[in-house]
Amino acid sequence: MKALLVNYEYCTGCHSCEVACRNELGLAAGEFGIKITEVGPYKYTEDLGLENNWEWVYVPVLTKACNLCEDRSKLGKLPSCVQACQAWCLYYGEAEDLVKKFDGKTRWSLFSK
Amino acid sequence: MADFNEYMDTVNREAYHDGEWQWQEGDLTVTRTTHWSPPGCHMGCGVLLYTKDNTLVKVEGDPLNSVASGKLCMRCLDMPEAVNSPDRLKYPLKRDGERGENKWRRISWDEALDEIEIKVKDIKKNFGSPSIVVVHGTGRNIGWQVPYFASAAMETPNVSTFGFTGFACYLPRMIGTSAKFGDMVLADASQCHPDRYANKDWAVPGCIVIWGNEPIKSNADGFLGHWLVQCVQQGSKIISIDPRLTWWGARSAYWLPVRPGTDAVVGMALLNVIIAEDLYDHDFVEKWTYGFEALAERVADKTPEWASQYCDCDPDDLRGAARLMATSSSCAIQWGLAFEQQLAALGVTECAADLMAITGNIDNPGGNIFIRCAFLIEKRYGLGDDLIDPEVYNLKLISKTSGINESNIVSCADTDAILSAIETGEPYPIKMFWIQSSNALACPGMDAPRVYAALNSVDFVVVADPFMTPTAVAVADIVLPVAMSCERNSVRTWWTPVRSMVKVTSYYEAHSDEQIVMDVGKRLCPENWPFATDEEFATWYLLDQRSPGGTLFDKDFRQLVEQGGTEYWDWDETYYKYEKGLLRPDGQPGFNTPTGRIELWSFGYDRWGVDPLPYHLEPPESPLSTPETFKDFPLVLSGGGRSFEFFHSEHRQLPTMREFHPWPLVMINPVDAEKYGIRDQTWVWLENSRGARCKQLATITEQTKAGIVHAEHGWWFPEQEAASPNFFGTFDSNLNNLTQAFYVGQGGIGSPIKSMLCKVYPVQDGDKLPHEVVAEQGNYAQWEPGQRYPDIEEPLVTYIK
Ligand code: SF4
Ligand code: SF4
Numbered sequence: 001m002k003a004l005l006v007n008y009e010y011c012t013g014c015h016s017c018e019v020a021c022r023n024e025l026g027l028a029a030g031e032f033g034i035k036i037t038e039v040g041p042y043k044y045t046e047d048l049g050l051e052n053n054w055e056w057v058y059v060p061v062l063t064k065a066c067n068l069c070e071d072r073s074k075l076g077k078l079p080s081c082v083q084a085c086q087a088w089c090l091y092y093g094e095a096e097d098l099v100k101k102f103d104g105k106t107r108w109s110l111f112s113k
Numbered sequence: 114m115a116d117f118n119e120y121m122d123t124v125n126r127e128a129y130h131d132g133e134w135q136w137q138e139g140d141l142t143v144t145r146t147t148h149w150s151p152p153g154c155h156m157g158c159g160v161l162l163y164t165k166d167n168t169l170v171k172v173e174g175d176p177l178n179s180v181a182s183g184k185l186c187m188r189c190l191d192m193p194e195a196v197n198s199p200d201r202l203k204y205p206l207k208r209d210g211e212r213g214e215n216k217w218r219r220i221s222w223d224e225a226l227d228e229i230e231i232k233v234k235d236i237k238k239n240f241g242s243p244s245i246v247v248v249h250g251t252g253r254n255i256g257w258q259v260p261y262f263a264s265a266a267m268e269t270p271n272v273s274t275f276g277f278t279g280f281a282c283y284l285p286r287m288i289g290t291s292a293k294f295g296d297m298v299l300a301d302a303s304q305c306h307p308d309r310y311a312n313k314d315w316a317v318p319g320c321i322v323i324w325g326n327e328p329i330k331s332n333a334d335g336f337l338g339h340w341l342v343q344c345v346q347q348g349s350k351i352i353s354i355d356p357r358l359t360w361w362g363a364r365s366a367y368w369l370p371v372r373p374g375t376d377a378v379v380g381m382a383l384l385n386v387i388i389a390e391d392l393y394d395h396d397f398v399e400k401w402t403y404g405f406e407a408l409a410e411r412v413a414d415k416t417p418e419w420a421s422q423y424c425d426c427d428p429d430d431l432r433g434a435a436r437l438m439a440t441s442s443s444c445a446i447q448w449g450l451a452f453e454q455q456l457a458a459l460g461v462t463e464c465a466a467d468l469m470a471i472t473g474n475i476d477n478p479g480g481n482i483f484i485r486c487a488f489l490i491e492k493r494y495g496l497g498d499d500l501i502d503p504e505v506y507n508l509k510l511i512s513k514t515s516g517i518n519e520s521n522i523v524s525c526a527d528t529d530a531i532l533s534a535i536e537t538g539e540p541y542p543i544k545m546f547w548i549q550s551s552n553a554l555a556c557p558g559m560d561a562p563r564v565y566a567a568l569n570s571v572d573f574v575v576v577a578d579p580f581m582t583p584t585a586v587a588v589a590d591i592v593l594p595v596a597m598s599c600e601r602n603s604v605r606t607w608w609t610p611v612r613s614m615v616k617v618t619s620y621y622e623a624h625s626d627e628q629i630v631m632d633v634g635k636r637l638c639p640e641n642w643p644f645a646t647d648e649e650f651a652t653w654y655l656l657d658q659r660s661p662g663g664t665l666f667d668k669d670f671r672q673l674v675e676q677g678g679t680e681y682w683d684w685d686e687t688y689y690k691y692e693k694g695l696l697r698p699d700g701q702p703g704f705n706t707p708t709g710r711i712e713l714w715s716f717g718y719d720r721w722g723v724d725p726l727p728y729h730l731e732p733p734e735s736p737l738s739t740p741e742t743f744k745d746f747p748l749v750l751s752g753g754g755r756s757f758e759f760f761h762s763e764h765r766q767l768p769t770m771r772e773f774h775p776w777p778l779v780m781i782n783p784v785d786a787e788k789y790g791i792r793d794q795t796w797v798w799l800e801n802s803r804g805a806r807c808k809q810l811a812t813i814t815e816q817t818k819a820g821i822v823h824a825e826h827g828w829w830f831p832e833q834e835a836a837s838p839n840f841f842g843t844f845d846s847n848l849n850n851l852t853q854a855f856y857v858g859q860g861g862i863g864s865p866i867k868s869m870l871c872k873v874y875p876v877q878d879g880d881k882l883p884h885e886v887v888a889e890q891g892n893y894a895q896w897e898p899g900q901r902y903p904d905i906e907e908p909l910v911t912y913i914k
């Protein structure tokens with residue numbers, strides 16, 4: 001099963017995936033195939049024993065408009081959002097291959113239909 | 114990016130037409146090229162332009178171009194919206210009413226050129242060519258074209274990025290490190306290698322210092338910020354020196370939230386720790402540097418405890434950061450505009466340069482590499498200034514106090530000297546402004562109302578831009594429509610690789626920057642403009658440039674275009690050039706400085722009358738320097754941080770950008786919001802001690818620490834009334850109502866732009882708007898021609914060395 005994997009530890013919230021996707025799907029203003037959510041910034045009141053006690057993270061969320069760039073895949077191209085992703089934190093492929101990237105250290109999320 | 118090779122392996126080279134520069138996909142033509150503005154940017158990433166019937170339909174990143182590997186900002190992805198914007202200028206316009214009325218008459222290019230030719234020749238004859246000032250904006254790829262135009266057509270030495278005092282943009286870092294190192298320097302994110310992160314000579318930086326900028330948003334100075342995000346994924350630790358919490362700070366080993374304007378204090382403390390704890394690279398210091406003892410003596414008492422009283426950083430964090438820098442496998446410093454937008458611009462630059470040097474992070478993999486523009490194509494700023502009669506050249510407007518000016522290391526004229534000449538008529542009056550792709554009122558002009566008054570008093574003003582800007586409405590007599598990136602044949606090096614942009618569409622009568630300067634140049638000084646086409650002009654720049662022996666490049670414009678638009682230079686990707694005799698003209702090992710070494714005690718600085726060792730200058734108004742003023746204006750005001758949506762004052766007319774970022778935002782910490790009764794997403798005034806103010810939308814966030822607010826720059830509202838007095842609302846949210854001209858640091862360099870004091874309070878219905886104040890009384894305070902405002906309170910703390 002095809003899926004998108006996000007290593008959201010490194011997402012910078014740059015909006016490139018959102019705009020690249022809109023270019024692909026031709027969606028109207030205010031509509032998205034992929035949309036960034038933001039948590040933080042805040043500092044944990046308790047020391048979590050981490051190198052950095054700040055939380056500030058972006059996670060891209062796929063909406064139901066996303067078709068995993070079917071047409072592009074047929075042409076051998078990367079999904080629009082993956083190609084544009086400035087943090088190189090989006091991956092496309094077979095779900096079972098993608099989960100092998102989980103490294104036990106950074107935060108990941110797998111999206112599929 | 115855990116694995117660069119793996120990513121590149123997933124790119125289907127056939128699908129992306131490896132080896133071709135232009136092909137057909139269905140009814141679309143695809144062109145492989147680079148983007149380098151307009152709309153503006155400092156980078157030049159590889160793009161695939163999709164066009165149909167002379168229209169740009171879509172832009173994608175080019176995965177096979179090594180600069181950005183297919184990754185693209187939202188600004189490039191949204192380029193069709195800019196190129197096809199209904200707001201664009203289609204034809205040359207001549208003012209048809211009073212200045213500011215926004216009444217225009219369409220004229221032909223011939224009429225425009227006729228009028229310009231007559232006026233310029235008349236001004237040259239009656240007042241001398243230096244009474245013409247030529248201005249260019251930043252990031253529009255006109256950094257060689259317009260200076261050449263100033264020299265080779267206008268015959269004036271007065272070319273400038275007019276408006277910001279103290280050369281407060283990158284130049285101080287460039288000349289500051291050139292003086293000490295003999296070369297310019299850049300953090301190494303593998304960008305000089307065509308095979309990038311897979312290059313076997315390159316190593317991931319052990320630690321990255323992000324100092325005074327947010328590189329993922331600004332991509333400034335030929336450096337793509339996201340390159341470093343890749344380094345972090347490969348293991349680089351982060352030190353963030355920034356009053357704002359950025360992406361970097363939230364992921365850092367150390368965040369040093371420096372009080373704006375005191376970065377040199379941080380730098381001196383880092384040097385202190387590294388030397389006091391004997392963590393410096395003895396071998397490198399001994400073999401390759403000069404003046405270490407003097408430096409050690411200067412910073413001996415600059416302990417972290419001492420520093421914390423000025424910079425507000427935790428002493429333990431300063432100590433930890435210094436140790437990390439010194440003990441990492443390598444340390445790259447990515448520095449930014451905050452360096453020179455403070456008074457001690459050259460002092461901070463010295464600190465950063467010395468930190469690179471004493472830790473041995475010079476021209477090493479993953480450290481700080483020496484860099485020259487590819488194939489020596491751009492040798493220096495000021496192309497063609499040798500064409501100007503030396504007597505005329507000597508009339509260049511420079512500041513009287515600036516040693517740097519006198520040594521003529523800065524080819525451009527001094528903004529304050531120009532402003533003074535306009536206001537006082539001394540040493541001679543200014544009769545004409547040629548403004549190409551600069552929006553002085555909305556963006557670079559310190560004390561925007563004052564800049565407006567000055568420009569409005571100049572007899573003849575031409576503005577060339579893709580859009581009708583506030584500056585054009587307010588002061589232009591003729592407006593020329595400028596073509597955008599995909600409508601332009603152009604070349605550029607900003608470091609490496611050399612890049613070309615090729616014209617694939619056209620837009621009404623918009624002409625490229627190159628075409629415009631050529632057409633005017635041919636009228637004024639035809640002997641200097643022997644180019645039949647823009648392609649010939651581009652080839653001349655690539656190969657010749659009137660420099661003895663030309664450049665080291667050997668391909669013409671078309672060849673560069675047809676190989677996809679880029680070529681890397683092996684010199685830039687070579688490490689340890691100082692060991693290999695690649696830096697000095699005599700081919701000997703060492704550095705291209707008078708001593709042949711890196712000068713920790715700098716002869717260049719000394720000659721300029723600047724302290725040759727690290728120093729700090731306290732902002733003229735600050736909690737320490739003006740405690741009385743601080744009682745009434747209790748917040749430090751910083752500003753000018755970038756956002757993904759905009760390049761300086763550009764992109765405000767694009768619906769997508771305004772959807773993501775509708776209004777100017779001032780960041781206020783929750784503690785201050787509570788204290789001053791500010792609610793999130795409400796309009797507030799930022800006001801300074803001379804009563805100048807602007808309004809922005811409050812965003813309550815931990816991204817700035819308590820006591821410091823951060824406002825945005827470059828705002829105007831293309832949807833608002835263009836005509837006087839509103840001028841697209843450009844004064845109303847303009848942070849530059851609060852900045853000021855004529856306040857500079859040592860050597861005439863640096864200005865306290867990012868370190869002011871202000872108070873914050875809610876906007877009320879009926880409050881008088883800044884544009885109304887400008888219309889009624891000109892400005893918030895009175896000034897003497899050619900002088901800065903008098904100090905409201907005599908500063909207590911000034912120079913610390
Ligand atoms: S895979 Fe394609 S459709 Fe789905 S979010 Fe990415 S760009 Fe949009
Ligand atoms: S393009 Fe990548 S880095 Fe940018 S917001 Fe989307 S997922 Fe995050």
Ligand code: SF4
Nearest residue numbers: 154156157158186189
């Ligand atoms: S840095 Fe961003 S805006 Fe600039 S050329 Fe690259 S993608 Fe385009």
